[in-house]
Amino acid sequence: MNEKKQNMQIEFIDVDKYYGSFHALKGINIAIPKGQFVALVGPSGCGKSTLLRSLAGLEDISSGTINVGGSRVNDMPPRKRDLAMVFQSYALYPHMNVRDNLTYALRLKKVSKEERARKADEVAAIIGLEDLLDRKPKELSGGQRQRVAMGRAIIREPQAFLFDEPLSNLDASLRVRMRKEIRALHERIGSTSVYVTHDQVEAMTMADHVVVMRAGVIEQQGPPLDLYEHPANCFVAGFIGSPAMNFVPGTIDAGGQSVTLQLDGSPKIAIAHKLEPGRSVLAGLRPEHLGLVDVNTKGSVPITLSAVEATGSVTFLFAKGSPEMVVVADGNLKANPGDVLGVKIAPENVHLFDPETELSIVNS
Numbered sequence: 001m002n003e004k005k006q007n008m009q010i011e012f013i014d015v016d017k018y019y020g021s022f023h024a025l026k027g028i029n030i031a032i033p034k035g036q037f038v039a040l041v042g043p044s045g046c047g048k049s050t051l052l053r054s055l056a057g058l059e060d061i062s063s064g065t066i067n068v069g070g071s072r073v074n075d076m077p078p079r080k081r082d083l084a085m086v087f088q089s090y091a092l093y094p095h096m097n098v099r100d101n102l103t104y105a106l107r108l109k110k111v112s113k114e115e116r117a118r119k120a121d122e123v124a125a126i127i128g129l130e131d132l133l134d135r136k137p138k139e140l141s142g143g144q145r146q147r148v149a150m151g152r153a154i155i156r157e158p159q160a161f162l163f164d165e166p167l168s169n170l171d172a173s174l175r176v177r178m179r180k181e182i183r184a185l186h187e188r189i190g191s192t193s194v195y196v197t198h199d200q201v202e203a204m205t206m207a208d209h210v211v212v213m214r215a216g217v218i219e220q221q222g223p224p225l226d227l228y229e230h231p232a233n234c235f236v237a238g239f240i241g242s243p244a245m246n247f248v249p250g251t252i253d254a255g256g257q258s259v260t261l262q263l264d265g266s267p268k269i270a271i272a273h274k275l276e277p278g279r280s281v282l283a284g285l286r287p288e289h290l291g292l293v294d295v296n297t298k299g300s301v302p303i304t305l306s307a308v309e310a311t312g313s314v315t316f317l318f319a320k321g322s323p324e325m326v327v328v329a330d331g332n333l334k335a336n337p338g339d340v341l342g343v344k345i346a347p348e349n350v351h352l353f354d355p356e357t358e359l360s361i362v363n364s
C-alpha cells in the first residue's frame with residue numbers, strides 16, 4: 001500500500017446501491033484522508049443520505065467496497081465501525097440530564113463512574129456546556145441540544161463523525177453560528193467528518209472537500225473554491241453559488257477566439273482557447289461577476305430591468321429576456337423595473353459549456 005492510501009481514513013470504492021430495481025448510488029469513489037471535513041451535497045433524492053447511511057452500516061451496499069481506518073467494513077455491523085452519527089433530531093434521552101446523556105454510551109461499555117465523570121467534564125468543556133450538566137434536554141435551547149448531541153458523539157472518540165443534516169431544525173441565525181461551531185470543533189479535536197446537507201452554502205463554508213451529487217452520481221468533487229471557479233458541468237455550475245449562475249446561449253465567432261452571446265447588443269467576448277467557428281455554446285455568467293456600467297459604455301450589454309429585489313447589503317436585478325438574467329449589484333443602488341442599465345462581462349468570468357453534453361468546454 002502506498003503512503004497516501006494508508007492515510008485514507010474512509011474510502012468508497014466503486015460503490016453501487018440498489019433499492020429493488022432502483023439504482024440509488026452509481027459508481028461512488030471518494031477517498032477521505034484523516035482529519036478532513038467532507039460535505040456530501042445535492043438536491044433532495046440525490047442519494048447523499050443513502051451514502052452516509054451505507055458508511056454508518058445502516059444500509060447494505062450492493063457492490064463495491066467501503067473502508068474505514070484501512071479495514072473493509074462492508075459486512076461489519078454499525079456498532080463495530082467506530083463511527084459516531086449526529087442527526088438533526090438530536091435523539092437525546094428526555095429523562096436524563098446532560099451529564100447522563102453524554103456518558104450513556106460509556107455506561108453501556110462499563111466504564112467506571114469516576115472515568116465517566118472525568119470524560120463528561122472534559123467534553124462539556126470542549127462543547128461549552130460546563131454549567132448545564134445537570135439540566136434535562138427540555139431545559140435547553142435548540143443550539144444547546146445540538147451541542148449535547150455532538151458531545152455524545154465526541155465522548156466516544158470515534159474514527160469519524162457522520163452528520164446527517166444536523167442543522168436543518170434550527171433558525172437561520174443559529175444555523176450560521178452552529179456551522180462555525182461544528183467546524184471549530186472539528187479542528188479542535190482533529191476529527192474526520194462527513195457531513196450531509198442540501199445547502200450548498202453550508203457545504204462551501206464548512207468543508208475542505210465538497211462532493212456534489214445528482215441522481216446517485218458524483219457530478220464533481222474537490223475543494224469548495226475549485227468547484228466554484230472550475231465547475232465541470234452546468235449542473236455543478238448552477239448548484240454552487242447563490243444566486244445561481246446565468247446560462248446564455250452563444251456562438252463562437254469566425255476566427256474561433258471570441259464568442260457572441262444571444263443578448264441584444266452583445267459585444268464579442270474573447271475566449272481563452274481557440275474553438276471551432278460557428279460552434280454553439282452555453283455561456284455561464286455568475287450574477288456577482290456582472291459589473292454595472294453606464295449604458296453608453298463601449299463593449300457593455302444593455303439590460304432592461306423586470307424586477308429589483310433589495311436585501312440591504314446587495315440588490316438583485318432581474319433583466320428582461322429569455323433566459324432572464326440575474327445581476328448582483330451594490331445594496332446602495334437605486335433602480336426600478338423598466339430602467340435600462342449597462343452590464344460589463346469580463347472575459348475571464350465567462351464559463352463555456354457544450355449545450356448538448358452540458359460539460360465544461362473551457363474551465364475558465
Ligand code: ATP
Pocket residue numbers: 019022024042043044045046047048049050051198
Ligand atoms: P433528501 O435530501 O431528500 O434526504 P437524499 O439525497 O438524502 O435526499 P436519499 O434519502 O439518499 O436522498 O435517497 C436517494 C434515493 O433513494 C431517493 O430517490 C429515494 O426515494 C430512494 N430511497 C431511499 N431509501 C429507499 C428505500 N428504503 N427504498 C427504496 N428507495 C429508497
